[in-house]
């Protein structure tokens with residue numbers, strides 16, 4: 001006889017390599033299953049996650065097929081987090097409908113079918129959530145990449161941010177790409193048909209600099225005023241800098257009213273992260289901050305108002 005018991009909690013699955021940051025955000029979890037921290041009460045904001053399980057339940061089952069039947073009765077898509085009893089957990093995965101595994105060709109529509117997640121607690125109990133924060137299995141998103149033309153792989157986080165924002169530059173829109181070199185983001189923006197002004201202290205890759213939609217300014221972006229550069233439809237920054245420096249520059253842009261749409265990487269220094277500045281960014285009305293699958297030791301701040 002199968003039983004399902006919902007728990008009034010949320011489970012926070014740490015972003016790879018950043019469990020120590022998540023532990024700072026959630027110091028006293030109710031339970032800990034590998035890199036999955038369960039906290040009682042309503043879902044709260046945590047940045048250093050790959051996925052949040054928003055409505056977790058525990059189910060008792062007799063056999064692998066029984067476990068698959070319980071999950072399948074709720075919805076189609078389930079990603080396994082194989083922390084305990086990994087073989088049994090993956091046999092359950094095999095008894096469930098297969099998840100799409102092909103790299104995604106950008107751009108594409110977000111899937112309609114929700115993506116759930118589960119893990120085994122012991123031989124006969126699983127913990128799962130049908131509702132998760134990420135539409136990708138365990139937060140993992142793999143794009144089909146262009147390894148020939150793109151001068152760096154950084155454009156993958158820009159693509160992911162566009163999917164998160166549900167918006168991207170349209171043909172003919174003017175984009176400012178600050179900290180652009182070698183030019184991965186500028187390349188991705190030009191492919192969308194946007195006009196790009198790229199700024200960096202270092203040179204762009206020569207193939208990117210030669211693209212007709214791209215003009216390049218070799219300069220310290222922070223010493224350039226919005227009035228010198230704007231108006232623009234989108235401002236992008238992937239500059240490696242202290243977060244307060246970026247915040248100060250973004251505030252100048254917001255005050256100027258010369259740009260409405262922003263995607264900026266907040267890069268962390270050393271082994272810690274700048275909670276104060278992240279909080280300041282988070283307080284900018286209408287904006288959101290995420291650790292994207294393609295982010296490293298950094299968070300992406302997104303404000304889209306078009």
Ligand SMILES: C[S@@+](CC[C@H](N)C(=O)[O-])C[C@H]1O[C@@H](n2cnc3c(N)ncnc32)[C@H](O)[C@@H]1O
Pocket residue numbers: 151152153154155178179180181182183184185186199200201202219220221222238239240241
């Ligand atoms: C992570 S890289 C950017 C990668 C780029 N988004 C891409 O897709 O290829 C960071 C860049 O920030 C630039 N940078 C650092 N400080 C800067 C500043 N004050 N003004 C402009 N560029 C800066 C560096 O020269 C470097 O090229």
